[in-house]
Amino acid sequence: MSKPKKYLEIGSSPHISSGASVEVIMRNVLIALSPVCVFAVYSFGTAAGLVLATATISCIATEHVLCKVTGQPSSIGDWSAAITGLLYGLTLPPDLPLWMVVVGAVFAIAVGKFLFGGLGSNAFNPALVGRAFIQAAFPQPMTHWALPLGDTRFVDLPGSTLAWPFAQPAYDAVTTATPLAEMKFDSIQAANRELLFGLTSGSAGETCAVLVLLGGAYLVARNMMNWRIPISIFTAVAVITWMFNLYDPVLFPRPTFMLFSGGLMLGAVFMATDMVASPITNVGCWLYGFLIGVVVVVIRFWGALPEGVMYAILLANAVSPLIDRLVRPRVFGTGKGAR
Amino acid sequence: MLDMVRKDSFRHGVHPPEHKDETSHLAIRRFPFAPELVVPLSQHLGKPAVAVVREGQEVVRGQTIAEPDGFVSVAMHAPASGVVKRIALAPSISGTMVPSVYLQPYPASSQEAADGESCDAETATPDEIILAIQRAGVVGLGGAAFPTHVKLKAPEGKRLDTLIINGVECEPYLTTDHRVMLEQTADIFLGVRYLLRATGTTEAIIAVEANKPDAVRKLEENCPQDLPVSIRVCPVKYPQGAEKLVIKSLLGREIPSGGLPADVNAICINVATTAEIGRLLPRGRGIQERVITIGGPGVQRKGNYRIPIGTTVRFALEETGAAQNISRVFLGGPMMGAAVSNLDISITKGTSGITAFTTAETGEATGHKTVYPCIHCARCVEACPLFLNPSHLGLLAKNEEYVQMAEEYNLMDCFECGACSYVCPSHIPLVQYFRLAKKMVRRLSAPE
Numbered sequence: 001m002s003k004p005k006k007y008l009e010i011g012s013s014p015h016i017s018s019g020a021s022v023e024v025i026m027r028n029v030l031i032a033l034s035p036v037c038v039f040a041v042y043s044f045g046t047a048a049g050l051v052l053a054t055a056t057i058s059c060i061a062t063e064h065v066l067c068k069v070t071g072q073p074s075s076i077g078d079w080s081a082a083i084t085g086l087l088y089g090l091t092l093p094p095d096l097p098l099w100m101v102v103v104g105a106v107f108a109i110a111v112g113k114f115l116f117g118g119l120g121s122n123a124f125n126p127a128l129v130g131r132a133f134i135q136a137a138f139p140q141p142m143t144h145w146a147l148p149l150g151d152t153r154f155v156d157l158p159g160s161t162l163a164w165p166f167a168q169p170a171y172d173a174v175t176t177a178t179p180l181a182e183m184k185f186d187s188i189q190a191a192n193r194e195l196l197f198g199l200t201s202g203s204a205g206e207t208c209a210v211l212v213l214l215g216g217a218y219l220v221a222r223n224m225m226n227w228r229i230p231i232s233i234f235t236a237v238a239v240i241t242w243m244f245n246l247y248d249p250v251l252f253p254r255p256t257f258m259l260f261s262g263g264l265m266l267g268a269v270f271m272a273t274d275m276v277a278s279p280i281t282n283v284g285c286w287l288y289g290f291l292i293g294v295v296v297v298v299i300r301f302w303g304a305l306p307e308g309v310m311y312a313i314l315l316a317n318a319v320s321p322l323i324d325r326l327v328r329p330r331v332f333g334t335g336k337g338a339r
Numbered sequence: 340m341l342d343m344v345r346k347d348s349f350r351h352g353v354h355p356p357e358h359k360d361e362t363s364h365l366a367i368r369r370f371p372f373a374p375e376l377v378v379p380l381s382q383h384l385g386k387p388a389v390a391v392v393r394e395g396q397e398v399v400r401g402q403t404i405a406e407p408d409g410f411v412s413v414a415m416h417a418p419a420s421g422v423v424k425r426i427a428l429a430p431s432i433s434g435t436m437v438p439s440v441y442l443q444p445y446p447a448s449s450q451e452a453a454d455g456e457s458c459d460a461e462t463a464t465p466d467e468i469i470l471a472i473q474r475a476g477v478v479g480l481g482g483a484a485f486p487t488h489v490k491l492k493a494p495e496g497k498r499l500d501t502l503i504i505n506g507v508e509c510e511p512y513l514t515t516d517h518r519v520m521l522e523q524t525a526d527i528f529l530g531v532r533y534l535l536r537a538t539g540t541t542e543a544i545i546a547v548e549a550n551k552p553d554a555v556r557k558l559e560e561n562c563p564q565d566l567p568v569s570i571r572v573c574p575v576k577y578p579q580g581a582e583k584l585v586i587k588s589l590l591g592r593e594i595p596s597g598g599l600p601a602d603v604n605a606i607c608i609n610v611a612t613t614a615e616i617g618r619l620l621p622r623g624r625g626i627q628e629r630v631i632t633i634g635g636p637g638v639q640r641k642g643n644y645r646i647p648i649g650t651t652v653r654f655a656l657e658e659t660g661a662a663q664n665i666s667r668v669f670l671g672g673p674m675m676g677a678a679v680s681n682l683d684i685s686i687t688k689g690t691s692g693i694t695a696f697t698t699a700e701t702g703e704a705t706g707h708k709t710v711y712p713c714i715h716c717a718r719c720v721e722a723c724p725l726f727l728n729p730s731h732l733g734l735l736a737k738n739e740e741y742v743q744m745a746e747e748y749n750l751m752d753c754f755e756c757g758a759c760s761y762v763c764p765s766h767i768p769l770v771q772y773f774r775l776a777k778k779m780v781r782r783l784s785a786p787e
Contacts, residue, residue, distance in 0.1 A: 009666045009701055010680045011773035014757030015673040016355060016777035020764040078711060090750045120712030275716045280730055331749045332583065335598040
């Protein structure tokens with residue numbers, strides 16, 4: 001034989017791997033999110049683009065700095081900070097002052113992710129942690145909604161976008177209410193067509209249900225998302241809403257309105273499915289999804305807020321470890337299967 | 340999802356690339372004798388055999404060189420005619436040194452082997468067959484190397500009803516069982532005859548994975564009319580060949596956690612082991628050689644070889660032409676095979692193949708994979724054929740919570756098939772963690 005190399009490598013079996021990797025999964029999530037992002041910019045103009053870019057860059061920068069400060073190798077290469085940033089940006093009102101965007105992004109990574117131990121250890125979806133923080137800190141700007149497809153959206157920036165930190169943002173005159181607020185306070189239900197194709201106001205990435213579903217379908221097809229989570233959320237919301245809608249069609253909206261309005265689609269497809277903060281078993285995922293669906297309906301129908309997807313997911317994230325403790329698959333050769 | 344409705348398989352599992360067509364068409368060829376053969380006295384689970392030859396003694400191929408020490412032990416036979424140079428320690432796959440017989444074959448040593456006391460399949464009593472199998476040195480050739488005769492005796496109070504002959508061979512690259520089924524068909528059926536008689540079972544099933552249609556056809560065409568044996572085809576899925584899973588797939592019975600096949604009245608014997616029983620017992624011979632696949636990208640003349648026990652990995656690779664850049668060599672297939680740290684270890688009865696990877700496969704050329712934290716993607720949970728939670732076990736292992744792993748999460752059921760590590764996108768060496776954890780648990784629970 002030709003002489004073998006001087007040394008052999010040893011390692012524990014298996015010696016082959018399926019080729020799956022964290023980077024590949026994260027990159028695919030970015031691909032799935034890209035149509036939603038493009039539409040957000042198309043619909044809300046330069047301001048939305050700035051919000052998304054600011055959110056993403058701030059998240060990546062925060063992660064990089066925190067890694068350096070704590071003496072670890074930088075973990076921005078796994079793309080997870082980029083996803084957190086982008087998801088966080090998509091949940092924000094498109095004319096939110098950029099300095100507030102930065103504050104939430106820093107909070108999302110520092111508190112939502114790093115404090116818990118970084119990638120794989122976050123108990124809550126970091127993007128939603130960031131959003132919850134600025135929702136509490138700046139309630140008014142967070143409920144200020146720009147009109148979609150405004151004429152000057154690529155020419156002018158809303159006065160609020162570049163507001164100085166801690167100054168009262170100057171809002172333009174033209175604002176509107178989200179479909180959920182209209183429903184809650186005026187009992188007006190937007191048409192399905194408007195909700196599906198993004199003709200309403202709302203957070204940057206939540207208005208076009210079709211594109212969100214498209215991204216979700218892509219991830220499911222590539223086996224990178226547990227479809228049981230969104231499906232169970234949709235089922236719970238649709239069934240409960242349908243029953244109440246039968247009881248009183250004026251007070252309670254139709255199921256399709258509930259499904260396609262607000263952040264339900266974006267939340268169910270991209271936020272609730274955060275692998276780290278959701279249960280690991282399929283049965284657990286069904287329970288987790290149903291829980292989110294129920295809480296969303298309860299908050300939307302009887303809560304003070306028009307929207308409840310964020311709180312529903314954060315609550316379910318908190319319950320997720322408990323679900324994993326309770327729901328365990330029957331191990332081969334134990335229980336009723338063994339004889 | 341189809342797995343759930345399929346009765347003839349098990350749930351979960353993975354589909355690694357098979358690489359079997361590289362060697363499955365290559366007929367078994369004889370391997371030359373190495374200048375020195377090193378036969379370890381402990382090639383099986385249980386007590387090592389006791390050498391019955393002296394240094395300097397001449398031996399004939401097939402002669403017994405070590406006798407079994409107790410019931411859970413088997414005999415060893417001279418792989419070649421030659422001189423015993425010394426009886427001394429030799430390196431083994433586990434990294435420890437084991438007592439071995441160093442044999443120098445004569446330059447013109449014949450491939451013919453000495454016959455012993457014949458054992459007839461029709462007239463011998465079950466106990467005579469069991470003794471003959473022990474004396475022939477037969478162990479599970481699928482890789483576990485557990486003495487076969489021990490399995491044949493059902494534990495007190497247990498009755499065996501079904502004999503399963505395992506020809507699944509789900510490990511990538513390996514095609515030895517495939518070739519044995521094609522080339523030793525008659526031996527297999529004779530072996531089944533012995534085994535049915537020895538175990539008192541009334542029915543035999545030969546399980547073959549669907550990727551070996553020619554073997555299935557050959558077995559079906561040559562099946563003797565009077566033998567209560569059927570051939571069943573299992574879907575291709577790793578680790579279909581594991582004892583627990585092949586029994587589940589064929590009979591729908593689950594071996595209880597920590598139990599044995601006898602607990603579900605079944606016995607599972609590897610197809611090559613069965614063929615060896617059918618080949619050796621009529622002439623009272625012992626195992627002096629076995630069929631292995633030498634393959635993988637690092638080997639130039641891949642193939643299936645009938646190789647003398649005690650041949651070193653180095654000689655085997657020299658004869659088959661190892662590539663310049665081999666970087667990892669393991670005994671068996673890539674899913675469960677153990678990497679060798681030293682090319683001077685011997686091929687034993689439990690070695691089903693030698694697979695050599697080059698720097699291209701091991702990533703040495705492109706940089707090794709980064710290990711990320713677990714992201715709870717649940718792929719390992721979806722892969723584990725025993726429904727364990729490798730993700731959580733991995734976290735516990737990192738925190739050295741070994742007792743909790745065993746008591747709450749069924750760690751000891753894990754048979755290290757590697758499906759979890761194979762699918763892990765974070766490249767966490769889960770199986771390595773579990774091996775260590777199992778060792779620690781055994782150490783902790785061992786009496787002082």
